[in-house]
Amino acid sequence: MLEPSSVGIIAAKTAHFSQPLRLKSGEILPQFDLVYETYGTLNANKSNAVLICHALSGSHHVAGKYSTDDKYSGWWDNLVGPNKPLDTNKFFVIGVNNLGGCHGSSGPTSINPETVKAFGSKFPVLTVEDWVNSQTLLADYLGITQLAAIVGGSLGGMQALQWTIAYPERVRHALVIASAPNLTAQNIAFNEVARQAIITDPEFHDGDYYEYGVVPRRGLRIARMLGHITYLSDDAMGAKFGRKLKDSIKYTFDVEFEMESYLRYQGDKFAGEFDANTYLRMTRALDYFDPALRYDADLSKALANVKAKFLVVSFTSDWRFSPARSREIVKALLDNELSVSYAEVTAAHGHDAFLMPDAHYHNILRNYLSSIEVGAIK
């Protein structure tokens, strides 16, 4: 069943790029694919395009369904559609799977034409900068010189920010949601524990597990369980699970508390769907992102060439990317006398709040997006 505000039945498309892409690491991808989806219609002067950048476990499948009996919609379907906050009657919206991903774009599971085996460990480590560079090539491919807006939450917000730094002429608005200008030591620490769980899984085989017909499922499961703790707030967990028992206490290490049941379910589900090599690369891209690094940690200097207008949104209970981190971005933008709207949304859901259809939050996005003019490229 499709609700009236759904973008409807969608098919993913693949763009092949045969020109080499030089990565920040110095490695070169001789050629690559980007899988993407679009919703809405590109207008005549191509001024209404909005790119959605995904976070750690996201994909190009932002909205709609693949068939009428598809159980799940895209991951940001509550935001994107006709008359939704990101209105596809007005905007031409693009979702793209990042390089290194496991949903169709070139990544560790792709076949290396030289060896006719999966790239595995040979697939390079990527950065936010690399992703943005590859996304500009997708924009070129679609004939879009300048994006009306880039929207991203979490790691997606870092990509939106990077677009405005590296391609100031190519983006008019950046919506940076539940994000940060870099990771804290604690953020890096959580990523490192997740990576070590994967890498030390005996079935990881130095990243070439495909050749052994196994996956480092145990490690990926632990990584995801840990991730979920950081996506939710202590309060949200308390409200949802508290100390509720599944049954009477059995004095074992099996599930005793509902909290445990939830985490195991989330871990198992993810470990059956996602690629461990992609997970490693996504967390490393998060770790490395730090536009201020070249400017003596001065974010204001790093944003000196930015021209875009910004909406920055944070959530009160987000302890992974706290409001204080968003305010660092706002301050640096204001230091450069850029146009910035900032909303600190009272929300209980922690980092996950950016994916929730909270009315206040969605109204903020709706109002900002409705103010964007798409008549002509400025």
Added chain:
Amino acid sequence: MLEPSSVGIIAAKTAHFSQPLRLKSGEILPQFDLVYETYGTLNANKSNAVLICHALSGSHHVAGKYSTDDKYSGWWDNLVGPNKPLDTNKFFVIGVNNLGGCHGSSGPTSINPETVKAFGSKFPVLTVEDWVNSQTLLADYLGITQLAAIVGGSLGGMQALQWTIAYPERVRHALVIASAPNLTAQNIAFNEVARQAIITDPEFHDGDYYEYGVVPRRGLRIARMLGHITYLSDDAMGAKFGRKLKDSIKYTFDVEFEMESYLRYQGDKFAGEFDANTYLRMTRALDYFDPALRYDADLSKALANVKAKFLVVSFTSDWRFSPARSREIVKALLDNELSVSYAEVTAAHGHDAFLMPDAHYHNILRNYLSSIEVGAIK
């Protein structure tokens, strides 16, 4: 080298208990050993005894050294000694390794006389109540009817609290530091991830890894790395490590940031020393502790029979057992018109602050402990 305020060279002692101990789970330990240390001298009327209860990875070795060339002192040596805040010129201090531990008290690594093999998975799951019951037997063994004080941080604080609930006549003062009346859903979640890392390690062998000549080192290492994140505050990690790189960025999953190096070191060290079955049991005891459970979650009712006087201490940056959790204990004590002093110490070190020799914190302990009269049992 021993400093003048050290308790000096110490030898651990073992108390054997041949009477059966019925556990909360319903299981019975037919006999058991408790390994303990003492510092200072028990006075004639046996009124100056202080029991120290340890936390997750602690032991009976609270203070002093085992030889003059011992590199390390006991884990709370900065607190316990002549003229230290817990002054061994005044008090007779007892450190004990909890049942289920891996430092000498009966636990999963102990030999089961029936099978002449390590207990392993057969060693029962324990609770804070069980530990306290076994500690009363140690007090009996030492001829101590009433303790002047029980001191514990974190899980140790839960034991101090439980003593005052279960044995109100046997304890005059409880020092409950960086503790909580139960775990939050988030606390349980972190424990569950740690346990799952251990249990899903292929070398865990359902807890009977001793028979295979292996240990679930990978899982225990992940558990400890994760633990360290929760012991430190985001700010403390930021101050100590920040985003400092070990070297130039290499675009690999090897150590890039100093934060990673620290976590790996801590994880490796712990995995080489500690027993995984003990770790599982310690975390489960934390999960289960909830004295208010039988009283419709009303902690005040749970503390109705308590007679001890309390010092409750929390640390501003402790997000594992936040000050709010300590204030719950304080409120419930006040509801029962008990004597309670409460200190919320401004400290950067997170949960670990309770182990640090912070001058303000130590003065609070010193002042409270110096006020305790040990002239005669009241």
